[in-house]
Amino acid sequence: MLLSPADERMLAGNEGRAVRAALELLVRYGELMGAERLIDTxxxxxxxxFGPRHARVLGTADPAALFSRFSLDLDETVDVPPFRAHSCQLIGPRDREHWDVQGISRADADAMTESERYLAEKGVDLHSTCTPYQVGNVPRYGEHCAWMESSAVVYINSVLGARTNTEGRESAAASMLTGRTPYCGYHLDAHRRATHLIEVRHPVVSTEDWNVFGYWVGEQVQDAVPVLVGAGLSPDPVRLKQFGAAAASSGDVELYHLPGVTPEAATPEQALGGRAPLVTSVFDAAARAATVESLCRTASDRDVDFVMIGCPHAALEQVREVARLLEGRRVAPSTTLWVFTPSALRTEAERNGYVEAIERAGGRVLSDTCPAIGQFLPPGTRVFATDSAKQAHYLPAITGVQGWFGSVESCVDAAVCGRWADA
Incomplete structure (x- = not known):
């Protein structure tokens, strides 16, 4: 790998052991990925x-020790300087204000707060969401980034035209410290061209439709780059958020093109780089029906214990919609309703009265985390329902619960009635 003079100085240890370890990690990673050099980010x-599981493994809750071991892969605890790159924290294991709802102890909550304080001292913005682009971190077109979180990666690559690969904890931490990332994958023009053509022959209109469509696309293309074509495809940002999250769950989609909506290709031909698609797939009524059935494949019991809305974290208009649907109604005593949104948007939702409306009806609005990341459920949960294809994909696999997928209207109805209705 070709290294810059600044890279060489970091490798020589001129900026300390932590920065040296970070650059060494990026060089190993870049060489494995075939990168010729590193670029600025x-x-x-x-x-x-770091949560209690990390502390138990290492035998200490000291943030410096945990960062050294789990982010830099070091057996020793090193001094970590302020981060060079503008950095933000993604979703975490607990709600900062309502951790008790999750069944987390005061000691564990305090340890995670101390971990946050440590990161803030290094210059990290504590967004604590899987959707940083909803709370101020909106990369510019063409900007080279180093982001974790599959749903966020596919959003900024596709909808914003930024450039990032899906990073891991270690590579992201190394980029925070060095301001460098390997020049490979979706940073390169050649890897951003579509290879698969998706023809849409069934209406894709509602947010539920875009969840289903995304899940189907991910199954079809896996880790390839699709271009979507069809009449009437005009999604808003919320539907693009849900589509990308679903496609990144059933497959490993990090970039897609929707001519006329996403910024990198005005036509299918431009998205494909003038080449014929390797594969053409058709989304029709049969494909939609089969995908909905697949998303509900873990469910058989219709008594619903838990309804989860907000994966990826809900936009303000999604919180408003839940409040509207609950007007004059009450969540069933046997059912728990949780709505997840970034803490910054929760503040706005409070100001607008949406949180009060949801909680008056018996639901809760939580932030900073989600059941899949935090691996927590309301006590006694056997069956849950969600309006998110991503959460329907992951939560049954992680926790063993049964999962129903459907529209937000169906989910709120299930929360009120305590049962999942026939479609």
């Missing part, structure tokens, strides 16, 4: 808040 999103 000033926009990194990572997950470096």
């Amino acid at each position: 000033d926009n990194v999103c990572g997950a470096n808040i």
